[in-house]
Amino acid sequence: MTVILSLDIGGANTKYALLKKERGEERLITHGSIYFPFWQKNKEYPKLLRQIRTTIETNFGEITKVVFVTTAELADCFTTKKEGIKAISDYMLEVFADKEPEILDFAGKFIPAENATDCWEQVAATNWYASAMFLGSRYSNAILLDIGSTTTDIIPIHNRKVVAQGRTDLERLATSELVYTGLLRTNVIAILSQVKIDEKITRLSSELFATTADVYLLLDKISPKEFFVETADGKPFTKEHAKARLARVVCADTNQLTEEEILGIARQVLTEQYKIIRNALGKVRKRYQKNFRCEPTIVLIGAGATAIGLPVLNQLKIKNWLIAKEELAEEALNCFSAYALGMLAIQINTPKKKGK
Amino acid sequence: MTVILSLDIGGANTKYALLKKERGEERLITHGSIYFPFWQKNKEYPKLLRQIRTTIETNFGEITKVVFVTTAELADCFTTKKEGIKAISDYMLEVFADKEPEILDFAGKFIPAENATDCWEQVAATNWYASAMFLGSRYSNAILLDIGSTTTDIIPIHNRKVVAQGRTDLERLATSELVYTGLLRTNVIAILSQVKIDEKITRLSSELFATTADVYLLLDKISPKEFFVETADGKPFTKEHAKARLARVVCADTNQLTEEEILGIARQVLTEQYKIIRNALGKVRKRYQKNFRCEPTIVLIGAGATAIGLPVLNQLKIKNWLIAKEELAEEALNCFSAYALGMLAIQINTPKKKGK
Numbered sequence: 001m002t003v004i005l006s007l008d009i010g011g012a013n014t015k016y017a018l019l020k021k022e023r024g025e026e027r028l029i030t031h032g033s034i035y036f037p038f039w040q041k042n043k044e045y046p047k048l049l050r051q052i053r054t055t056i057e058t059n060f061g062e063i064t065k066v067v068f069v070t071t072a073e074l075a076d077c078f079t080t081k082k083e084g085i086k087a088i089s090d091y092m093l094e095v096f097a098d099k100e101p102e103i104l105d106f107a108g109k110f111i112p113a114e115n116a117t118d119c120w121e122q123v124a125a126t127n128w129y130a131s132a133m134f135l136g137s138r139y140s141n142a143i144l145l146d147i148g149s150t151t152t153d154i155i156p157i158h159n160r161k162v163v164a165q166g167r168t169d170l171e172r173l174a175t176s177e178l179v180y181t182g183l184l185r186t187n188v189i190a191i192l193s194q195v196k197i198d199e200k201i202t203r204l205s206s207e208l209f210a211t212t213a214d215v216y217l218l219l220d221k222i223s224p225k226e227f228f229v230e231t232a233d234g235k236p237f238t239k240e241h242a243k244a245r246l247a248r249v250v251c252a253d254t255n256q257l258t259e260e261e262i263l264g265i266a267r268q269v270l271t272e273q274y275k276i277i278r279n280a281l282g283k284v285r286k287r288y289q290k291n292f293r294c295e296p297t298i299v300l301i302g303a304g305a306t307a308i309g310l311p312v313l314n315q316l317k318i319k320n321w322l323i324a325k326e327e328l329a330e331e332a333l334n335c336f337s338a339y340a341l342g343m344l345a346i347q348i349n350t351p352k353k354k355g356k
Numbered sequence: 357m358t359v360i361l362s363l364d365i366g367g368a369n370t371k372y373a374l375l376k377k378e379r380g381e382e383r384l385i386t387h388g389s390i391y392f393p394f395w396q397k398n399k400e401y402p403k404l405l406r407q408i409r410t411t412i413e414t415n416f417g418e419i420t421k422v423v424f425v426t427t428a429e430l431a432d433c434f435t436t437k438k439e440g441i442k443a444i445s446d447y448m449l450e451v452f453a454d455k456e457p458e459i460l461d462f463a464g465k466f467i468p469a470e471n472a473t474d475c476w477e478q479v480a481a482t483n484w485y486a487s488a489m490f491l492g493s494r495y496s497n498a499i500l501l502d503i504g505s506t507t508t509d510i511i512p513i514h515n516r517k518v519v520a521q522g523r524t525d526l527e528r529l530a531t532s533e534l535v536y537t538g539l540l541r542t543n544v545i546a547i548l549s550q551v552k553i554d555e556k557i558t559r560l561s562s563e564l565f566a567t568t569a570d571v572y573l574l575l576d577k578i579s580p581k582e583f584f585v586e587t588a589d590g591k592p593f594t595k596e597h598a599k600a601r602l603a604r605v606v607c608a609d610t611n612q613l614t615e616e617e618i619l620g621i622a623r624q625v626l627t628e629q630y631k632i633i634r635n636a637l638g639k640v641r642k643r644y645q646k647n648f649r650c651e652p653t654i655v656l657i658g659a660g661a662t663a664i665g666l667p668v669l670n671q672l673k674i675k676n677w678l679i680a681k682e683e684l685a686e687e688a689l690n691c692f693s694a695y696a697l698g699m700l701a702i703q704i705n706t707p708k709k710k711g712k
Contacts (some may be wrong), residue, residue, distance in 0.1 A: 076589035169607035174556040190562030206546030233432030251525035291396040
């Protein structure tokens with residue numbers, strides 16, 4: 001029996017999954033996502049890891065192995081990514097030394113946490129790689145469109161292999177395989193610099209006054225129950241407060257703008273975010289068609305699959321797609337990167353012969 | 357003798373000036389700017405006001421009168437501006453009740469703090485009005501270009517009167533008389549959505565990773581000694597850290613980008629911010645020429661007058677300008693809005709006859 005704990009340590013959220021392989025079958029035992037903003041309290045991270053460990057061991061018994069990926073090295077508490085990778089690996093070793101924690105590199109290999117700092121460039125931000133490798137084993141010719149709370153990954157898969165052109169985040173931004181825009185956490189000003197209100201072009205404020213979560217909530221594309229969201233003003237994630245937040249992006253309030261005007265701003269943000277993702281997907285798809293002379297299936301996944309992914313595919317008139325929700329269990333989707341990572345690890349770590 | 361304490365209460369900075377009128381002559385006695393982020397600790401504001409009061413009374417004796425303007429009602433600790441105006445007026449009354457504090461409205465009248473909430477729309481965000489009224493008394497036909505740390509005001513003055521088309525912040529954004537962009541605090545993503553690196557178009561991250569202060573510091577347009585700046589990562593305001601912050605906007609670090617590449621990003625941000633301000637000034641100036649059939653003098657003021665204002669005027673080939681630094685005392689410029697407000701108040705509050 002192999003019991004794998006896998007962690008996807010993001011700058012804002014830590015996702016984890018516990019997988020068990022028994023009698024040739026993998027099962028997801030438990031999973032979760034915990035809001036932990038590295039840029040605010042980085043040094044308290046071992047405490048969180050210890051909590052996760054205690055909860056799991058108390059409820060589900062012994063863990064065989066721990067694996068992880070991270071994007072938190074980009075958090076601005078770390079001056080360089082190397083410093084971030086070192087800190088995060090040290091935290092993992094502090095809490096899980098006896099489980100020999102390993103981090104995935106972007107060649108698909110697991111590297112002992114002790115050695116992570118030496119190859120920081122290979123192990124930084126490989127969460128997308130775990131997801132893509134796992135899905136690659138299921139879909140032979142596909143583009144994975146993973147729209148998360150913060151970022152969107154667009155990963156080409158050919159003959160079951162990840163054929164992304166970018167490896168580091170920087171390369172991935174330049175190839176449109178990473179778009180730093182998402183369903184919940186994106187500052188509205190990162191999408192639009194101006195909106196039309198009452199036919200007048202109005203430039204936006206440059207503060208963090210509202211996020212895409214407010215936009216999709218007001219347009220009934222997501223419900224506050226579905227998501228835990230840290231709002232821009234720290235006030236509750238309700239429509240009333242979302243309206244106040246969105247009015248503020250043009251230095252106004254709910255006394256100065258009508259509801260219809262505020263919804264108008266929301267619609268313009270949505271339209272533009274669709275366009276940003278549509279353009280990026282269009283580029284990756286065009287390259288795919290040119291390089292491989294075949295039509296990839298678009299595999300939708302992530303928190304924004306329905307609210308953003310589907311309308312974008314519709315706009316592009318793409319017929320050849322599937323939404324991973326219908327293919328994978330719901331609980332695996334809620335922590336997909338951690339789940340995929342765990343599945344990769346379980347395949348590697350399963351003893352070849354029973355009893356050994 | 358009249359001794360006026362005037363305050364410009366911004367969301368991030370509180371500026372104050374103490375002016376004395378004696379034997380027909382006004383003098384600036386002291387002034388200052390204190391970083392106080394309302395969105396973080398709003399309720400501690402009376403403590404700050406008490407500190408200011410104690411320091412001034414200890415060092416300079418009795419105050420005759422207190423006046424104020426504010427833009428802090430837009431801070432997102434307040435759900436509506438009315439709520440913000442009420443809170444700020446209450447704080448002023450808590451500390452300065454005996455000095456009968458008054459707030460400027462956008463018709464140029466002073467309103468007792470007790471009544472401010474009832475006319476919140478008239479008294480919200482009138483700091484620009486104080487500056488413009490004061491300068492209007494000196495320059496008969498002008499456009500005031502006030503480039504601050506956070507925002508830029510572009511105010512037309514005709515026949516010594518403020519002839520702005522917008523009154524509220526919302527109207528002022530729509531008329532380009534307010535541009536929410538500044539020398540120090542502007543998030544780089546509010547200026548640019550993509551940059552060219554090594555000839556590749558690279559979209560930016562949507563976090564608050566770097567601000568315009570980093571850009572102008574790296575390009576030697578400002579020095580760290582000149583300005584107190586809260587940086588995006590909370591780390592020191594040095595070139596080394598500014599490089600790390602700016603690299604992060606494309607999800608990179610100083611190991612992944614050369615110094616020249618990072619400076620290249622800075623130059624692209626600067627070029628675009630110049631363009632934003634140039635376009636806004638161009639619009640206001642065109643309207644001015646059309647409405648009044650005369651050429652206004654552009655009066656430059658604010659923290660960004662030299663680093664941004666001068667190059668923008670140069671790009672527009674405007675010859676008819678002056679930099680207020682050469683006209684007004686340096687110390688008046690450092691807290692100009694508070695100084696201008698105090699000057700307005702001193703003119704109104706000076707006893708008509710001596711001894712009364």
